[in-house]
Amino acid sequence: MQKHNFSAGPCVLPKEVIQKASEALLDFDNGLSLIEISHRSKSFVDVMEQARSLALELLGLEGKGYKALFLQGGASMQFLMVAQNLLEKKAAYLNTGTWADKAIKEAKIYADIIEVASSKDANYNYIPKGFDIPEDLDYFHCTSNNTIFGTQMKSFPKSPIPLVCDMSSDIFSRTLDFSQFDLIYAGAQKNMGPAGTTLIIVKEDILGKVSRKIPSMLDYKVHIDKSSMFNTPPVFAVYTSMLTMQWLKDLGGIKAIEQENDKKARLMYSEIDLNPLFKGFAAKEDRSDMNATFTLVNEDLKETFDTMWKEAGINGLSGHRSVGGYRASMYNALSLDSVKVLVEVMNELESKA
Amino acid sequence: MQKHNFSAGPCVLPKEVIQKASEALLDFDNGLSLIEISHRSKSFVDVMEQARSLALELLGLEGKGYKALFLQGGASMQFLMVAQNLLEKKAAYLNTGTWADKAIKEAKIYADIIEVASSKDANYNYIPKGFDIPEDLDYFHCTSNNTIFGTQMKSFPKSPIPLVCDMSSDIFSRTLDFSQFDLIYAGAQKNMGPAGTTLIIVKEDILGKVSRKIPSMLDYKVHIDKSSMFNTPPVFAVYTSMLTMQWLKDLGGIKAIEQENDKKARLMYSEIDLNPLFKGFAAKEDRSDMNATFTLVNEDLKETFDTMWKEAGINGLSGHRSVGGYRASMYNALSLDSVKVLVEVMNELESKA
Structure with a gap:
């Protein structure tokens, strides 16, 4: 019987991607399984590079000063990495529900946060509009799509400060001018691949401006310098995400x-x-x-x-x-x-x- | 032609584990792929619970105050999480090579570190012995096996302070009295499974003693409270690790x-x-x-x-x-x-x- 998988994530992935991933487990490189080869082998380095370049290509961000990373930890790890890397004194957050709320909570560990607007008054059933973003803050953070409440930002405010967006649940689903964002992050497990990796797209020139000492694993610059291979990457999740992005590219x-x-x-x-x-x-x-x-x-x-x-x-x-x-x-x-x-x-x- | 895979990690995994993982990608639960189902579904929650209990069972640590977690980020993330969770004033580290050195570097961001001994003088070709571990420090950290240099600690010092051990490259390979350790961590990609998850075994009573505010994703207590499901876990890596531990159990x-x-x-x-x-x-x-x-x-x-x-x-x-x-x-x-x-x-x- 045919299945119709409406799960909120992890969720349905293209059949042909799953088929290929399943085959790669049995034989990916000359008789060896995808998960048995060195991540420093040419065949896996190629996978990582292809994944990184496909992400930029699909979003129309090639040659515009952005880098793509595939890290571990989910969007939840980005809640704190964004703050570690960008938050010096104060940042602005739009509160559109559970995920935005968690992002705010983690950022508050590092410095001051202001909520420019919130839809908490109506159990987050709408996206607040018409708010101001102060010019003197470190960045503005928003969540493009809210899985739990079923709301989505149809447009994004002109931000006088770096624009950071959690696109975990609608990345690669609609055309946008992605160059309006300075940092985009997205857990893989909706439109991109299996749980276990997170895509980060960051404009390099916003980095290196905070005074704190950032642990290597939480430092975007460290990961950029190591081409997203500072330590052993989540090989299977990156490969399957690469296949899904390739599937999307082939589709148009x-x-x-x-x-x-x-x-x-x-x-x-x-x-x-x-x-x-x-x-x-x-x-x-x-x-x-x-x-x-x-x-x-x-x-x-x-x-x-x-x-x-x-x-x-x-x-x-x-x-x-x-x-x-x-x-x-x-x-x-x-x-x-x-x-x-x-x-x-x-x-x-x-x-x- | 038969392959003989001597890779340092990611490395060879049991054939039957790879076969089962490959099949689970095509049909794991009632026609759905392992990577398409909700991590909150009964079938995946069972996988996570089985993985956590197998880890404790194999190490003989059931009912002894330990908890097992499967997190993301590799041992490299543990270098900083150990310090975040346990390091208040000063800790002791044994320097047996590259990985120990990296652990020391990350911990230094948080507080003072003393190297109780180092084999750097001989390019780490031996394990230092006969050193003292001061009684008034927060913990003692060592690396049980050093992949790069090919050395392994055959015994562990009696530690007057919590004993933390990076067992990434030899966990589940030899009998030890594992109850001498207070915290053990290990990236999966040697004896446990594919890259993409890290096992942490921690004695609960050593936690909660530092004064810093720990971000949720870096806080062992948060992950313990959520049964290692604070956020979406790396489903495939945890499942395949569970299969490998089951294979080991069946083997004796x-x-x-x-x-x-x-x-x-x-x-x-x-x-x-x-x-x-x-x-x-x-x-x-x-x-x-x-x-x-x-x-x-x-x-x-x-x-x-x-x-x-x-x-x-x-x-x-x-x-x-x-x-x-x-x-x-x-x-x-x-x-x-x-x-x-x-x-x-x-x-x-x-x-x-």
Whole structure:
């Protein structure tokens, strides 16, 4: 039975990527497994270099002073690395929910933080707008997409200070002028690959400006100098991310996948809006193309609905406990067909009810 | 042609582990790939719990106040985490080479360090002995096995302060009274699994004694409280490490593999000692059972020897640039047969020369 994987992450990845990764475990280089070879071997150094250059190429950032790194620790490690590397006196954060909140908490260990705006008043169901970013701070930090609440920044403020963005859950999903950002980070486990590596794209000229002594493993400059191989990298996660980026490039890049993502999101939200049994959680103008959050108007239908979608081969649809209800995560590798299957089930529930 | 993988790490892993990991990528849980499922799903939570309990079981540390964690970042991240979590005023380090040296460098960012002894005077070809560990310091740190130089601590000093040990390259390879250690850490990519996760075994009662505010991702207590799932773990690396530990348990545990490792090391070193063309690098009494370092007495034979071992299906035999010559890494998953093949090649070179 075909599976329709709506998990919020780790999540669905392209079938051909998984197939290739599985084969590389058996024989990657002359009879040796991908995970048995030295990370200093030419074959793995090539993988790392290809991953780094594909990331810049897909985002249109080649030759613009940016470096790409594949590190370990997830976006959670970036919450503190951003502060270690960039925060001297004070920084500005936009609070759009759980992840932004955690980023703020970690940065506060190092120096002062101001929240320029927050949507906490409405359980983060919208993206605050119209706030000011003070000119004399170290950087401005925001989260482009909020998996838990299903909101997404559709545009980014003109920032007079370095613009740092956590793009963990929507990187490589839509066209943007990525050169407006000075630092982008993203855990791999949504649109990029398996859990276990994190992409960091950083404009070199913003580094080296804090006075603290930074431990080597937390220092972007150290990792840049060592071409993202300061220590043994997470070989499997980097290789599989490279395959996924190659898959995206072959498909036509971000422009091509954006059209698909747009179709999926429109279909999904139109069902949520038209079907009287369901109600969207996020404010319409801030709805995420990656994660659609919605609830049943009548909770009595929960058992029936849950049985129906499970029987249709759907998984990972339960909402996060902070929101409840349902969350349909529609990352790059989820097909339009899977969204159609979900929408049909929602339709069927309506005709039954 | 059969491969004989003497790589220093990432290195050879058990064939059946690689086979199972490859299959899990295609179908792990009800048609879904291991890397597509939620890390909060029952099937992955079970994997993590099994990995944590196998680690304690293999080391004989169950029910003795220890916790096992699988984190990201490699041993290099532990160099700073150990200091963040345990170093208040001053700590003692034993300097047995490159990795110990790096651990010292990172710890110095946080407070004072004293080197109780160092073998730098002889390019780290021996393990210093007979040093004193001051009673009033925060902890004593040592490295059990030194991959680059091929030395290994055969016994550990009675420490009046918490004993911290980097066991990256010989964990699970020999029986020891592991309860003499208060904190053990080990990057996975030798005897435990693929690169991308690091095992930390820590006695809980040594934590919580420093005054600094520790960022969440660097705080052992935070990870313990969250059962090693504070954030998305490196799913593939943890799963494959769990399989390798299960393989070792099925084999009879550390006691059984120690016998094999002993045979391999004896065969290897006896050839190095008896063959007049070769010379061992490390002091005899400190020779590592994991990494045998040796050089050619006559460098003119290098090209011939290199061609011969490559033709025999051997790879990863070149020594580290700090030592030169050759390094035969004989981790748990390397068979005695592979060592026999190498020894035969060395024999053949002797008969030719």
